Amino acid sequence: xxxxxTALHEPLSSEITPRRVYLNRRTALAGLGLATASPLALxxxxxxxxxGKLPKLPGxxxxxxxxxxxxxxxSYADATSYNNFYEFGTDKADPAERAHTxxxxxxxxxxxxxxxxxxxxxxxxxxxxxxxxxxxxRLRCVEGWSMVIPWVGYSLSELIKKAEPTGKxxxxxxxxxxxxxxxxxxxxxxxxxxxxxxxRMDEAMHPLALLTFGMYGEVLPNQNGxxxxxxxxxxxxxxxxxxxxxxxxxxxxxxxxxxxxxxxxYGFYSNVNPTVAHPRWSQLSERRIGExxxxxxxxxxxxxxGYEAQVGQLYAGMDLKRNF
Ligand SMILES: Nc1nc2c(c(=O)[nH]1)N[C@H]1C(S)=C(S)[C@@H](COP(=O)(O)O)O[C@H]1N2
Ligand SMILES: [Mo]
Numbered sequence: 362x363x364x365x366x367t368a369l370h371e372p373l374s375s376e377i378t379p380r381r382v383y384l385n386r387r388t389a390l391a392g393l394g395l396a397t398a399s400p401l402a403l404x405x406x407x408x409x410x411x412x413g414k415l416p417k418l419p420g421x422x423x424x425x426x427x428x429x430x431x432x433x434x435x436s437y438a439d440a441t442s443y444n445n446f447y448e449f450g451t452d453k454a455d456p457a458e459r460a461h462t463x464x465x466x467x468x469x470x471x472x473x474x475x476x477x478x479x480x481x482x483x484x485x486x487x488x489x490x491x492x493x494x495x496x497x498x499r500l501r502c503v504e505g506w507s508m509v510i511p512w513v514g515y516s517l518s519e520l521i522k523k524a525e526p527t528g529k530x531x532x533x534x535x536x537x538x539x540x541x542x543x544x545x546x547x548x549x550x551x552x553x554x555x556x557x558x559x560x561r562m563d564e565a566m567h568p569l570a571l572l573t574f575g576m577y578g579e580v581l582p583n584q585n586g587x588x589x590x591x592x593x594x595x596x597x598x599x600x601x602x603x604x605x606x607x608x609x610x611x612x613x614x615x616x617x618x619x620x621x622x623x624x625x626x627y628g629f630y631s632n633v634n635p636t637v638a639h640p641r642w643s644q645l646s647e648r649r650i651g652e653x654x655x656x657x658x659x660x661x662x663x664x665x666x667g668y669e670a671q672v673g674q675l676y677a678g679m680d681l682k683r684n685f
Contacts, residue, residue: 420495513575559615
């Protein structure tokens, strides 16, 4: 179904920036000559409460502040109860109900492949590798819904630089945990386990690519990919692999699990692109989780999920209909 109405371009009252935030943003813009998030917006985001049950993991104001989203942050309750994590089942409610069996500690991430300095990083070593930042990113699922989440982590590039990739490292492959003892969903063959994802090297090195350890000022809940995942805000959510155990530098483009399962539906790039429909549905608009009331309007989806200014250059000259 093609969803295209004039209403798409009418902002909800909640989308209209409050005057105070707007003025504050203008002051910040004028002062720095940069597109940067306003201190007020940051304060609001940092105040977005977590569940209060998990250890705290605060993040400082991000150096990549221009990528901050100036929209209402999704509630912690919604962000932790409506999840895709097929290792725990295919229902949106399954991960919250079942992921308590995941053991996020002890945890090791092995960094290997085409690099001078491979290594096995204990979680505590990873947590200390670089300063934690809080970044409010929009997460857009390929299914047509989105959330706004204050993630905590640091740029994936920090870890990649430590590994010193060789000239042969053209892509990065991510492998996530596949343990039947901890993950009941592995009994189903809905995907080929382990869940695999991949990025081109320059995408992985982009400062927006976040190696993520927390959200809402606390460590990641199991259902959101504890203890470490990636978040790639300009791509459909499935590229943001959860509970990562291996990062490998490779010469050839890796096959991701979703691509493997339906290559004509889920491409390697999977950049958010409203002009390229999924074979079975439109990508023109999205439903914001938490706004699903009877009269809630869908929001127009944005090229690269709104991060075109930051990442557009990565795809200059590429045919994005073919490389979907
Ligand atoms: N290992 C693993 N990672 C995964 C998935 C999954 O099923 N398994 N689902 C993906 C999809 S489709 C989305 S939309 C996001 C959802 O992240 P969230 O639950 O933290 O919002 O995680 C992604 N990462
Ligand atoms: Mo998704």
